[in-house]
Amino acid sequence: MGFLGTRIGIIGAGLCDEEIYELARQTGRLVGERGGIVLCGGLGGVMEAACQGAVEAGALTIGILPGFKASEANRYVKIPIVTGLSHARNVVLVRSSQALISIGGSHGTLSEIALGLKMWKPVIGLRTWENLKDVHYVSSPEEAVDMAFKLLE
16 A cells, blocks of 8 residues: 555556447546556546546546646546656656556557566556466456455555
8 A cells, every 4th residue: 555545557548449448437436446546648548537437436546648738638637747758658657556457558558568567566457468478367347456456465
């Protein structure tokens, strides 16, 4: 447990379909219901959905933004961290998270998964890149959140 709560990074693409959006929203909500803090890249798609769900649960959301303006954050980010680092912000996101839940995603998400594994962070995969060694694959938001918190005990 961190000072304010367990920090769970929810990673995934900035553009996603409705099904992935809903999985991410449910995941963010479940993290929030357990007293966790949702960290993400702060933009749209999976990131927005995870923040929306967390906010619906009354949780804190932190967006690690790639650009130079806090206004670039999605409307559910409560604390925008402006980095100006572009894709390199993935290192900050991963380093700041205690565990990562990957939902869907493209190459940026793959880089976050790799960084998480390199930094010995638990990585949980939900409908994301398949067959990656040391990723804990699950089939539902409930399993993802349960696994993240269990691996941090």
